[in-house]
Amino acid sequence: MPIRWRFLLCALIAIAPPAAGQVSGNRGRIVVTPRGPVILGEEVTIRLDGLLPGIEYQLVAETVNEWGALFQSVNTFVAGTSGVIELSQDAPVRGSYTRADRLGIFWSAVRQGTPPSVGPTDAPADSIQVSLVLRQEGRTVDSTRLVQWLLRPGATVRELREGGIVGALYQPAGAGPRPLVVLLGGSGGGMTWQRQAAAVLASHGYLALALAYFGVPGLPPALSDIPLEYFREAIALSKRHADVDPTHVAMIGLSRGAEAALLAATKFPEISAVVAFAPSHVVFMGQLPPRFPLQAAWTFGGNPVPYVPTREIRPFRRTDNEAERTLRYLVVNAEAAAASVIPVERIQGPILLFSGGTDPIWPSGLMAELITERLAAKGFKQPFQRFSYDSAGHAFARPGYVSTTPAGFTGGDPRANAYAQVESWRRMLEFLAAWR
Template sequence: MDTQRTTPPKRRRGWRIVGWSALGLVGLLVLGVVGLMVFKPWAPRFVTTDPGPGGTRVTEAGVLGNYYPAAGSADAPAVLVLGGSEGGIDAWVDEQARALAGAGYHALALSYFGGPGQDHALHRVPLETFDAALDWLRGRPGVDGSRLAVLGTSKGGEAALLVGTRHPELNAVVANVPSTVAWQGLNLVEPWTMGSLGSSWTAGGVDVPFLRFPAAPPQGDLIHTHQAALDTLDQHGDARIDVGRIAGALLLVCGEADTMWPSCPMSRDVQARATGAATVELLAYPDAGHAASGVPAPVGEPLYGPLDALGGTPETNAAAREQSWSRTLTFLRDAFGS
């Protein structure tokens, strides 16, 4: 007599339903993970702004940028314009280049990462990228190759100082809300790789000495993470940018209320060490933040509202930009002797 027990048909169907449901949930989870990895909703969306009126897109000799010749001027100076960790060519970076062209300077807004065909990480960017951009500018019709400057903001200010150390022939370096050190690289598209990244920059294929972010970053505004790293600077002195090699005029702009990083304390450190510069000027705005510099943004313009994103208020940042941009144009005119 067969005594083997069998599962009733209804119960077997119930388990099959549970099994298929579990597989379905696993499948949905896998699809969700794949979707997140493909679309990366946390990642920044890099923008490479099309050139505005009078500008042209440059894609040659290792240079990607928007070029604006000086309005109605031959043998005019040229300015290399660098944005920050937003990558590509943001609208406000392009606007700076256009405003400089309107002021009588040839201007190139450069994309050094995040643009078409470029790495999405601000990691091991060759400083030769900026060398190539300066060489390209020197070769433009109407550019006085003996009168060149670099203007950079945030990570672009860090880069501008590094460029100045490599090019003592530059008439001027403008470093807006800059860093006094070279930092570890950034990869906001794949943030899980951050701990293994090297320097933001290389020279001759070798990492520029850099300051690493803390393994356990403090909570709150990013300034706390940067400050925690800067607190260890005595142990990593080689990360300091050798600003004593800058020979041209140097302008530093910062906001005391900056919540991105301590741009004013770092600017003062640069000011104290830039002993070889022709002149050093620091514009520090007590109530402004990371948006203390750049082309003025009047009330009602799209750029006005976000001015307080990294410290200060729209009003205080707008006032700082109004004053610092005017001073930047005067500073460049004096440095170029024109």
Template sequence: MGTLQVTVTPAEGLIDEPRRITVTGARPGETVVIDTRTLRSGVAWQSQARFLADGNGVIDLERDAPQDGGSYAGVDGMGLIWSQSPVGSASRENFNSPVTDALVTDVTARAGAANAGATLTQHLAARGVTRREVREDGLVGTLYLPAGAGPHPAVMILNGSGGGINEPRAALYASHGFAAFALAYFKAPGLSDYISNTPLEYFQKGLQWIRRNVRPANDFVAVSGQSRGGELVLLLGATFPREVNAVVAYVPSAFVHSGQNASDPKIGREGPTWLLDGKPLTHLWEGNRTASWKPFDEGPSPHRHDRAMRTALGDPEALARARIHVEDIAGPVMLLSGTDDGSWPSDTYSRIVRDRLAEVKHPHDVQWLNYENAGHTILFPYVPTTQHVYAHPVSGKVSTSGGNPRDNARADAQSWPGVLRFLRNAVQAHAAGH
């Protein structure tokens, strides 16, 4: 038996880079307990699993499955990261503030009286990426620029019904060569606390700000958003086709929706979300003969918002009135969804978008990644996926986003490389026709 040792390879890198975690120096067949602990915005997140050392006293997380009873099951080299849970907290905050502060995970192995440790460091921003707060022209956001002089293709990033500024995704986009503008539109300094009555012209101004201030390579600007932001980016592509060159829609809707859980209580959840030329866009709940909130409000715990959303799909006339005219989008479209989305049926919505684009023979690339048993929260690789029952940050209503930790982690790990490939192909296609 040698000296117990934990090795993480590479020990430091971008958050989306997989790591190999090995333990050596155990006795053959010995039980080794591996713990992880990460401070995320001041909250400790932990995981634990037990392994049996092989005939050489080695454990390799890319090869070996943990014994029963740990934080995760099955072979998964990064299982100890995505299976972390907060200790004594309901926190869902996976990142530090500022997000440019690295996430440092202590990995500890114990075998009998012996113990050893190593650290695993994850960065959202690569070396040389710069951050700039934007508070001008009425816009509230944060711009991340890649290292190097550029010019770089650009992407505008929009959050969902939680509001705020999606800096983590912007930092990671910039780390992969995109000028990334995370634009808030509510629940941020100087903006409304609610999604209700948001003018689409605000986002058009954001697109124009990017072109004027960033001067993207070949004038390429994509939009990326999730949930209500996924609905929004499809809507922006259809409304401002000359200004949107590609659309990445995470767990989107095919229809315009009302304010729902992010609405102003004075307006109500059936009030309008989006305005154009000062007039509210027709949404799915308006005049809908089958829509009902009861399956959500009165359904079993944990409540599933998608149960209410599905009732609205029974009125074809309401669907036609509220449908986003995705055929007007003048660029590539990527859709990402999960089959167990607890917030709304993003797989059904994505299929509707995909089928409409096929029907009109959309002349640009259309991709749809649909993840079996995954839920509403599809992010990027190697972050915890355990906290899918939560109180909505605006309404306070408790519900589940659906899925399960393992399948949500699989969707995270597989979707992000696909998104990067899609965007790089979109950049090349745009440059060829520019």
């Protein structure tokens, strides 16, 4: 179903009068707080009230995400004598999750049908639409709609294809100057995650640059010999197109993008804060398929940045022991690892680190710990924090109440990944608010 029809369907569900099979005036309603649209990731509570005690009710949640993919969760609840179900306190008797969970209907949703094709530079929709339908014995008792903005009304997007830079600058409504946040994705290339995150950050009042650095037309096809100067040039270009507060430029990176953010911030003092999801404490080799030769990922001043060889780690052959193999390469190549440590103590601002305790891609928890140990040992004067989520995997940097089922090759427990997403974004917004 085309994305425009899915959005229209959600809207019609919310406003349509009772149809055949729908119970008009029957007991039971869905209460969503707050009632109006929210920014993706802002807290939402859902309650069912006015229910008949001891009777089964089915809550169906259908989400059309920002790329037009449809997800559905179906859960059955039985109310007690109060006639109220609080999702945060009451577990379904059967369905897609098993215990009381305020996020359960979101993270346990399963994709329906064939996913839409998403290109590496495609822009997401401005909102995620969630249709909630309450049924009893197959009849609709109540329905409502939850709108979660990625990009709130009034914010704008400017596509940047200039001077060799490929990105999209998300700008909040209103006058500046404003802090600039630069977003860097991981080894998948493109700018899909960056766009999602940049839109939400713009909705919170930040200038946000979703920046590609390989894997799109006009840029290198693979993560190999990427000049670190590219990131400084992207910052300069953003300043030419928006009213940037020059004293407040942050970088947020995921995986190899976290490595890049930490490394770039050691070179360019205008970067005054770093947030790193699933970070590395060292620089790893480039990824140039299909043979993966010993090749630098990054250059600086035209010279390759020293790296740890991991030639046998191939992203297109994910295995459960990839993190262990990465750890083995760090041990086997101890001399190269020592020469490739990122001198994070040179960063001119606060640092925030997130990692998952069951990251199967690389040992981000250990590497984040090594970063903080180095900062402490070097007497780093700026604030720094590290948060680890025990059962989360590698990729929980996406904002909002969204499906995390199944976890896929990036690992982690779906429920743990969902809570890591919500909690890490809450902490990151607090971090950025204190920094700005």
